[in-house]
Amino acid sequence: MSETAPEIRKGLAGVVADTTAISKVNPETNSLLYRGYPVQELAERCSFEEVAWLLWHGELPTSDQLAGLRESERAGRELTPELREVIDRIPTTAHPMDVLRTAVSLVGAQDPHADEATEEASLTKAVRLLAQVPAVVAYDQRRRRGQDLVPPDPELGYAENFLHMTFGQVPEPVVVDAFRVSLILYAEHSFNASTFTARVITSTMADLYSAVVGAIGALKGPLHGGANEAVMHVFEEIGSAENAEAWLEDALASKRKIMGFGHRVYKTGDSRVPTMKAALDRLVEHYDRPDLLELYTRLEAAMGERKNILPNLDYPSGPAYHLMGFDTATFTPLFVASRVVGWTAHVMEQAADNALIRPLSEYDGPDERHLT
Ligand SMILES: CC(=O)SCCNC(=O)CCNC(=O)[C@H](O)C(C)(C)COP(=O)(O)OP(=O)(O)OC[C@H]1O[C@@H](n2cnc3c(N)ncnc32)[C@H](O)[C@@H]1OP(=O)(O)O
Numbered sequence: 180m181s182e183t184a185p186e187i188r189k190g191l192a193g194v195v196a197d198t199t200a201i202s203k204v205n206p207e208t209n210s211l212l213y214r215g216y217p218v219q220e221l222a223e224r225c226s227f228e229e230v231a232w233l234l235w236h237g238e239l240p241t242s243d244q245l246a247g248l249r250e251s252e253r254a255g256r257e258l259t260p261e262l263r264e265v266i267d268r269i270p271t272t273a274h275p276m277d278v279l280r281t282a283v284s285l286v287g288a289q290d291p292h293a294d295e296a297t298e299e300a301s302l303t304k305a306v307r308l309l310a311q312v313p314a315v316v317a318y319d320q321r322r323r324r325g326q327d328l329v330p331p332d333p334e335l336g337y338a339e340n341f342l343h344m345t346f347g348q349v350p351e352p353v354v355v356d357a358f359r360v361s362l363i364l365y366a367e368h369s370f371n372a373s374t375f376t377a378r379v380i381t382s383t384m385a386d387l388y389s390a391v392v393g394a395i396g397a398l399k400g401p402l403h404g405g406a407n408e409a410v411m412h413v414f415e416e417i418g419s420a421e422n423a424e425a426w427l428e429d430a431l432a433s434k435r436k437i438m439g440f441g442h443r444v445y446k447t448g449d450s451r452v453p454t455m456k457a458a459l460d461r462l463v464e465h466y467d468r469p470d471l472l473e474l475y476t477r478l479e480a481a482m483g484e485r486k487n488i489l490p491n492l493d494y495p496s497g498p499a500y501h502l503m504g505f506d507t508a509t510f511t512p513l514f515v516a517s518r519v520v521g522w523t524a525h526v527m528e529q530a531a532d533n534a535l536i537r538p539l540s541e542y543d544g545p546d547e548r549h550l551t
Pocket residue numbers: 190401402403404406435436437438439440441442443444486488491492493
């Protein structure tokens with residue numbers, strides 16, 4: 180009896196797993212829409228809080244709705260003493276993504292309504308995470324530097340407060356603006372690996388916090404969110420611009436993946452790179468670091484020439500976060516702070532029209548055999 184072999188799409192490449200109304204990634208037109216709006220327009224004109232509301236609710240907020248969101252976000256920023264104690268007990272040898280994963284897990288365990296899955300309950304949890312993640316990320320970087328916690332400032336908006344809690348002061352507007360832009364660009368990207376992870380977990384009817392903890396794990400890897408940190412390690416390895424071409428030759432000869440380049444969906448360029456690159460250019464000028472830009476440009480050109488592979492969002496974001504003063508290991512947690520909005524929007528979308536996600540596999544192990 181002959182069986183036709185099923186078509187296997189390794190890595191689910193090209194597989195359409197479901198519909199979504201949250202964002203549209205269009206590699207043909209090189210565009211990205213959040214609920215219909217081009218991400219570039221949102222990055223130019225909106226606050227991160229407005230974009231969060233848009234992704235969760237489908238429409239931009241009215242001024243009253245925005246004021247309500249801002250109030251809840253500001254009210255939820257303090258770390259509980261228990262959470263602070265748990266963070267303090269995690270060795271600083273642990274990666275900040277491990278600290279954040281643990282912290283989010285505790286935030287969930289501290290929520291007596293963790294298992295409530297109405298849309299209203301999920302929105303409350305999403306806002307809670309929006310407020311708590313920056314507090315964890317900022318405090319973790321500070322404690323690693325031997326610095327004390329900086330309490331949140333309820334007078335400050337989300338991006339300013341995040342920077343204030345991390346650095347003890349709000350930097351110049353050009354820096355705050357580049358940070359805001361990066362948060363908006365990172366917020367959502369359809370069925371990427373971490374979002375899909377969150378949807379798989381939600382599809383079992385597990386709670387929202389479990390979905391986010393799983394998503395953090397998926398984002399950590401260098402083929403996904405971990406690439407923004409890895410880009411900075413590449414820059415450090417290369418040292419200075421004149422080494423870029425030789426470094427690339429060696430790296431390609433040893434079959435290394437060059438971090439910050441390539442994308443599963445975009446094959447002719449990532450729609451968000453020009454906007455983030457413009458923000459990076461402004462930071463380079465502000466901090467007077469033409470050397471960094473030269474290295475960036477030479478590696479990009481060499482990669483284009485050798486492999487015809489273009490940068491993804493992590494390529495300009497890594498050096499931008501470096502210039503802002505973040506520690507390299509904090510870059511992927513910054514990605515979490517932003518993408519948690521997209522994840523939670525997908526959790527709600529998945530829950531509203533759920534089907535257990537459970538694909539099939541083709542067995543290729545030993546034929547049936549028996550114990551002797
Ligand atoms: C925000 C984000 O998560 S964006 C992604 C961030 N990740 C990175 O920057 C890590 C580096 N990039 C990569 O590893 C890949 O480009 C991925 C994982 C992002 C996408 O991978 P895929 O869609 O599976 O592409 P795939 O791996 O099939 O690549 C096709 C070819 O291009 C090569 N290629 C793709 N990206 C790179 C890269 N960054 N460096 C070197 N070669 C690359 C592959 O080796 C492969 O070559 P081959 O056909 O000779 O085997």
